[in-house]
Amino acid sequence: MDQHADPQHPDPQHPDPQHLDPRAVLAHLARGTRAGRLVHVRTVPAREARTVPWPTWVAPPVTAAVQGAGIGELWEHQARVAELARAGEHVVVATGTASGKSLGYLLPVLTAVVEGADAASGRGATALYLSPTKALGADQAARLHALAVPGVRVATLDGDTPPEERRWVREHAHYVLTNPDLLHHTLLPGHERWRAFLRALRYVVVDECHVYRGVFGAHVSAVLRRLLRVAARYGARPTLVLASATVAEPQALARALTGQEVRAVTEDGSPRQEAVLALWQPPELEDGRRRSTLAETAGLLADLVDVGVQTVAFARSRQGVEVVAGRARDELADGGERRPGLVAAYRGGYLPEERRALESALRERRVLGLAATSALELGIDVAGLDAVVMAGWPGTRASFWQQAGRAGRRGSPSLAVLVAADDPLDSYLLAHPELVVDAPVEACVLDPENPYVLAPHLAAAAAELPLTREDVRWFGPTVPDLAEQLVAAGLLRRRPTGWYWARSDRPGDHLQLRDAGQPVQIVDTATGRVLGTVDEDRALTTVHAGAVYVHQGGVHVVTDLDLESGVALVVTGDPGWTTRPRTEGDFRVRVVQEEQVWGAATVSTGTVEVTHRVVSFQRVLPDGTVLGTHPLDLPERSMTTQAVWWALPEEELALAGVAQEDVPGALHAAEHASIGMLPLVATCDRRDVGGLSTAHHPDTGRPTVMVYDGRPGGAGFARRGYREMSTWLTATHDLVEGCGCATGCPACVQSPSCGSGNDPLDRTAAAAVISHLLSERAVAVPAG
Incomplete structure (x- = not known):
C-alpha cells in the first residue's frame, strides 16, 4: 500500500x-x-508462517532441548536447510532478518555431535561456527548454552580466550564458535595441535556471509579454502552451511567464498x-x-x-x-x-x-x-x-x-x-x-583470485602444508604462477615435492584479514585510560595532532599521534569546533584490462597505482565556518588497486559548452557525483571507493575522471561500475541535471570526504560533460 x-x-x-x-x-x-x-x-x-512436521532423524536430546524452548514445528526453509545439511550437501540459506536461520543448521550439527558422542571412538563429531564479529559469536554462544543439549560441549575461541582455556577447547569442545581471523592466526598455523578436532570435523557454519564482500571477502574466501585443505589432510570432508541476509545470487556468493558447489535456500517460510x-x-x-x-x-x-x-x-x-x-x-x-x-x-x-x-x-x-x-x-x-x-x-x-x-x-x-x-x-x-x-537487493562482489590477497594466503598455506600443483582444486588456476612469484620474493622454496615456506617467522603474522593496519590506541593523557582504538589508515584522518575526537559524548582533542608506537594521546575538552582533514592524491595507470570506445571518448578499467597524503586540517564551527587551515606532516600512502575511468578530448569538452577554465570544476563535480551514485549498481558504500579527476592526465593524454576501489588489489566495485557504465552514468547525469541548486550542493556534487574541501566544483558544467559523454555512447565501436 x-x-x-x-x-x-x-x-x-x-x-x-x-x-x-x-x-x-x-x-x-x-x-x-x-x-x-x-x-x-x-x-x-x-506474512503467514509455512510450517512442516518435525524431522524424525533429529537426535532425541536435541528434540527435547529445542521443543522445551517452545519450538514444536519448523518453518519450511529451516527444514529444507536441515535436510540438505544432514545429507552432506553444502547449503546457503538467504532469508530475511529474524527468520530463524540458525535453527536450520543447528539441528543437523547438534544431532551429529550427540550421535558422535555416543560412539565408542571417544570424542565424536565436531563443528566450527564462524561469525564476522565477536558480538554475534557471543550471542550464538548464549543461545546454545540456553539450550543445554546434554553431551554437547560448546566453547568460544577468540582473541580474548586465555591460553589454558584454548587447550581445553582443542581437546574437549564439540562446537567451537570463532571467527575467520582466529582461524587464520591460530588454528590453521597450529593445525597439528588441532588434528583430533579437525579429524572429527563434520560441519562448518559461516554466519552472516553477506558481510564477506570486497577485499575482506577475498581474504575470508582464502581462509575457508585453507581450512578445507587442512581438514582434508586429516581425512575430514566437512559440510558447509552458510547463512545470509537476503542477497541476490546467494549461490554465486557461496561458491565464490568456498570454491565448492552449494545449494541455495531462499524461500522464506517464517511469519x-x-x-x-x-x-x-x-x-x-x-x-x-x-x-x-x-x-x-x-x-x-x-x-x-x-x-x-x-x-x-x-x-x-x-x-x-x-x-x-x-x-x-x-x-x-x-x-x-x-x-x-x-x-x-x-x-x-x-x-x-x-x-x-x-x-x-x-x-x-x-x-x-x-x-x-x-x-x-x-x-x-x-x-x-x-x-x-x-x-x-x-x-x-x-x-x-x-x-x-x-x-x-x-x-x-x-x-x-x-x-x-x-x-x-x-x-x-x-x-x-x-x-x-521494490528493486531487488544487490549481489555481493568479491574476487577470490585477487593476486594481492591470494598470494600471501598461498604463502600461509605453504607454511601449513607444502603447496603443490594439486592445490589448484582449492585456490584456482593461478597457484603455480603466484607460487613462483613468492619464490622470486624469497618467501617460498621450490622442491620436487612442492613449494615450502622459506623463512623462520610465520606468514600469517604479516597478513591482516581486515586490511586495517596496526591498531592505534587512543589514550587519555590525564588518566592513562585507553578510550578506544582506530586502524592506522583511519588514524591519519581522525586522530592526527589537533583533531577533535568524540567518545561516548565526551569531546577530546588529540595532542600527539605516534604511528610507530601505535598511540594517539588526547586531552579532555570541547574547543567549540570540529576538524576536517585535507588530502592530496594522484594516480598512474599500470594496466588497461578492458576498454570501450564511445565515439571520441574512451571508457576503461584496469590496474592503477593511487597515492594520497593528509596535508592539513581545518577547524570548522558548527555553522560550517572555517576558522583556519593547519599543515600536517604525515606519511604518504600508496596502493595498487582496480579502477574505472573515462576520458574525453579537450575539444569535446568545448563542444559540450565547457570553457577551459571551468574544466577542473566540471570534472571534479562529475567525479563526486559518480562516486555517490556507484552504490546504485555495485554492492558498496561510497566510502568503499575513491576518485580523482584531472584536466590532463599524462597516461591518457586527456581530461580524465577515475573512480577506484579503496583497498589494495581491488574489491570488484570498479569492475561492476565498468560493466554497468551506461546505467551508472545515466543516473548520475539525471541527479546532477535535476538538482535545483545554483553551483553544487551536498545533494548532488559536494562530498563530505573531499580532500580539497569541495573546491573547485561546477554542477552545471558537470551535467554538460556527462551528457556529452553519454551522447558519444551512441557511436560506440568495439575497442581494438
Whole structure:
C-alpha cells in the first residue's frame, strides 16, 4: 500500500509501546511543523508462517532441548536447510532478518555431535561456527548454552580466550564458535595441535556471509579454502552451511567464498508482522541548506524514546553515532527527561566490556534509544526493538533491509524511517522510492583470485602444508604462477615435492584479514585510560595532532599521534569546533584490462597505482565556518588497486559548452557525483571507493575522471561500475541535471570526504560533460 499524504495523529495519547501501531507512531513523528518532511510511506504486509512436521532423524536430546524452548514445528526453509545439511550437501540459506536461520543448521550439527558422542571412538563429531564479529559469536554462544543439549560441549575461541582455556577447547569442545581471523592466526598455523578436532570435523557454519564482500571477502574466501585443505589432510570432508541476509545470487556468493558447489535456500517460510517504511526529508533552513541528517535523526530518536518506543538509530560513521546519541540526550533533557543512560551509543572502537554492557541494557530495556553503526546490523539478538531510524542511505538495499529488520523481531509490527542525507544517492532515491522498496537487493562482489590477497594466503598455506600443483582444486588456476612469484620474493622454496615456506617467522603474522593496519590506541593523557582504538589508515584522518575526537559524548582533542608506537594521546575538552582533514592524491595507470570506445571518448578499467597524503586540517564551527587551515606532516600512502575511468578530448569538452577554465570544476563535480551514485549498481558504500579527476592526465593524454576501489588489489566495485557504465552514468547525469541548486550542493556534487574541501566544483558544467559523454555512447565501436 502506498501513502503519500502526510498522516495526522489519530490519537492525542502517546503510542502504546506494548501494542505498537507503527502508523500511529509515524503520525506522532510527522505532527505539526514536521508534517512536510514525510516524503513516502510504504507498508510491507504481514506474512503467514509455512510450517512442516518435525524431522524424525533429529537426535532425541536435541528434540527435547529445542521443543522445551517452545519450538514444536519448523518453518519450511529451516527444514529444507536441515535436510540438505544432514545429507552432506553444502547449503546457503538467504532469508530475511529474524527468520530463524540458525535453527536450520543447528539441528543437523547438534544431532551429529550427540550421535558422535555416543560412539565408542571417544570424542565424536565436531563443528566450527564462524561469525564476522565477536558480538554475534557471543550471542550464538548464549543461545546454545540456553539450550543445554546434554553431551554437547560448546566453547568460544577468540582473541580474548586465555591460553589454558584454548587447550581445553582443542581437546574437549564439540562446537567451537570463532571467527575467520582466529582461524587464520591460530588454528590453521597450529593445525597439528588441532588434528583430533579437525579429524572429527563434520560441519562448518559461516554466519552472516553477506558481510564477506570486497577485499575482506577475498581474504575470508582464502581462509575457508585453507581450512578445507587442512581438514582434508586429516581425512575430514566437512559440510558447509552458510547463512545470509537476503542477497541476490546467494549461490554465486557461496561458491565464490568456498570454491565448492552449494545449494541455495531462499524461500522464506517464517511469519512476519507488517512493517511500515518511511522516507524522510530534513527541512530546508533559511540559508538554503538542509538541516543536518544527524540532527534530524537525533530529534526523531529522542521523540520515539520519549513515548517509550525502543529504537535504534543507525549512523554511517563512529563520529555520527556519537553526535546522534549526544543530541538525543540533550533533547530529552530539554524536555524534562532526566533518566541517565536512556540513550547510548554503540560502535566499533569501544572496549569489549562496554559493548556487552550496552547489549544487556538494550535487552532489558534500560536503554530505550541506541545510536549505532552497522556493528549492530548483524543478527545480534536484541529482541524488543520497535523502530529503526537510519541517518542516511546505508549503502546498499541489502543493508537497508537488514537494518530495517532489527525491529519487529518478536512478532510485533515495526517502523523503519530512512532520513535522507544531503548526498547524491539519497537525493536520487527520494525521487525514486521504488528503487528502495521494490528493486531487488544487490549481489555481493568479491574476487577470490585477487593476486594481492591470494598470494600471501598461498604463502600461509605453504607454511601449513607444502603447496603443490594439486592445490589448484582449492585456490584456482593461478597457484603455480603466484607460487613462483613468492619464490622470486624469497618467501617460498621450490622442491620436487612442492613449494615450502622459506623463512623462520610465520606468514600469517604479516597478513591482516581486515586490511586495517596496526591498531592505534587512543589514550587519555590525564588518566592513562585507553578510550578506544582506530586502524592506522583511519588514524591519519581522525586522530592526527589537533583533531577533535568524540567518545561516548565526551569531546577530546588529540595532542600527539605516534604511528610507530601505535598511540594517539588526547586531552579532555570541547574547543567549540570540529576538524576536517585535507588530502592530496594522484594516480598512474599500470594496466588497461578492458576498454570501450564511445565515439571520441574512451571508457576503461584496469590496474592503477593511487597515492594520497593528509596535508592539513581545518577547524570548522558548527555553522560550517572555517576558522583556519593547519599543515600536517604525515606519511604518504600508496596502493595498487582496480579502477574505472573515462576520458574525453579537450575539444569535446568545448563542444559540450565547457570553457577551459571551468574544466577542473566540471570534472571534479562529475567525479563526486559518480562516486555517490556507484552504490546504485555495485554492492558498496561510497566510502568503499575513491576518485580523482584531472584536466590532463599524462597516461591518457586527456581530461580524465577515475573512480577506484579503496583497498589494495581491488574489491570488484570498479569492475561492476565498468560493466554497468551506461546505467551508472545515466543516473548520475539525471541527479546532477535535476538538482535545483545554483553551483553544487551536498545533494548532488559536494562530498563530505573531499580532500580539497569541495573546491573547485561546477554542477552545471558537470551535467554538460556527462551528457556529452553519454551522447558519444551512441557511436560506440568495439575497442581494438
